[in-house]
Amino acid sequence: MYPKWKLIVQSKWFVCLAFVLMSPVVVVAADTPKVLFLGIDGCRFDALRKANTPNLDRLIEQGIYADNTRIFHPRYTTADTISGPGWSSILTGVWADKHGVLDNQFKVSHYDKFPHFFARVKEQSPELKTASLICWAPIDQYIVANADKRFSFTEKDYGKRDDAATDEAVKQLADESLDVMFLYLGATDEAGHASGFHPANPQYVETIQAADARIGRVLTAIQARSSFENEDWLVVVTSDHGGKGTSHSNGHEVPEIYNSFLIVSGDAAQRGKFDSDTYIVDAPATALKHLGIDASEDWQLDGKPVGLKK
Template sequence: MMAAFSSSTRRLALVLILLVSTLGCNLLVQPGNISQPPRQAAPGDLLLPTAAEPVPPTPTATRVIEAYLPSPTRTPTPTLVPTDPPSPTPVPSTPTPLPPAPVTRRVVIISVDGLRPDALDQTHTPTLDRLRSQGAYTADARTVLPSVTLVSHASMLGGMTPEKHGIYWNDFRPELGKINGPTLFSVAHDAGLSTAMVVGKPKLEHLVLPGSVDSYIFAGSRDDEVAAKALELLQGEPPAVLFIHFPDTDAVGHSSGWMSLPQLQTVSHVDTLIGQIADALDLSDTLLIVTSDHGGTGTGHGGDTPEETRIPWLAVGPGIPAGLVLSPPLHTYDTAAAALYALGLPIPPEWDGRPPAELGVR
């Protein structure tokens, strides 16, 4: 009987061992016993695997364990609740566009050599009186020193003081070369605009840089000759930049004296010629500037007295308020800057000239 019991016991032990190895857990060792020192096995004890010697689970055991794992919890699909649409972002209203700036297609600069501003108040000048009422004017502009024709015109058309433009003589001396640029004509020509000069003194050729003036005309030493050539240029398509130089007022000042009756009569006559030129222009797209290079006293000029250095400066054209009195200071080298500004061209940074602040040209 003991043998049968022992055989049954062994079979039961084998079943338990198989079950323990299948489930991968220790059925006989409690957690509290793990920290206790192992006791010596007594005779007849059944030896079981301990936690220090785990039996690797078999694939069958893995499937058994997975069968007892809880099934994953499904997250319920949220119910979409309709909401009110968001309020549209207000769009700022478009401001009313400003009217476009006046566009100046061309610039005409007229220089009456030797014209003092007070001469306009002592003789008959209906054209200049009308232009003054239509545009901007000052009788207190200033020329440069020395107050002579070539030096002053170099500043007028070159935008710089004599120290920069390098013209210090006052007669035609080809061996001395040309003005230091850039000039009004070179900037305009480089921008693709046509340029022209009609002059009454040959020495003004010193102001023509190579390739800067499309048409340079020495018309003769009389105002009538200059006006005739200028009117020829204005027929058809006029140049974009035109300079006209009238010499007689200066010549009569040297021969008869500044503010003498012959000179005042000469001023009245050149006023008529300026009227012919103004009538040939479309002042809705043309800036017309009338000015001078210097004044004079007695029969000469070149000094720093107000009679020699004060010059008139008049501008009429698109965007210029009628009857505007320009504020000082305004210098002869501001003339070229005003012309470029009106044409929408950049003013060279080395220039001293700046357009008058009051002018409403583009």
């Protein structure tokens, strides 16, 4: 799909250039910013590199990436290195000492003060349309807010959940009014718990390959939008943690667990590899910046926009 995507983009610029050369005064409207935010639960980057992942590889090639994105900040290590705190940080842009979630029980949370980044979208740009597709129910139950379209998939088999979520994502992307989508895929984490988080584990690697195929379907759906030529899509990809053995709990001193990854891809993204530290809280801040939303000091975000050209 990407060669065609690139050809379309190049064709747009040829048309614009020809118009400029023929016209004394030209006003070229900027493409509308859009965001696809992808979460792959429990995905180790070294295993991603071992896997056959043409779609994620292309996103990396057409963007900027980090293979050592930290899942917690040294100032606060009370929260466990598991999904509740991880996705809370990824979706709110603040660390656990602010959002309050320390484990998967969600007994304490401060989402009223530090909400899902969709709430920040709506605060400054209420006209923007948001969609959330989740395959781990607690994210939808506790974290998600201000989603115009909201889906939670609870099939017993995580592969089937991820397939259903991908099907729905493709369907939702046909709606030209959609501006921001968050899609969570969970089968990779399930495979790690079952047989091991490691690039030498074929079952684990296969689930990453399956996630890549699903992502490819979603990217194809974006390209198929009738409004695509007038849109500026940024794709952000990250994970909440890695893993070692069949676990990722208590991983504050374990690099295989506390290192995640971050991919920022699209025309608006820089190219190459990050040469400075990145954190999972940077992912929503980057999405907001691309949408033209400047973070208010009152939000107290810990994340910052990273990997954008401007």
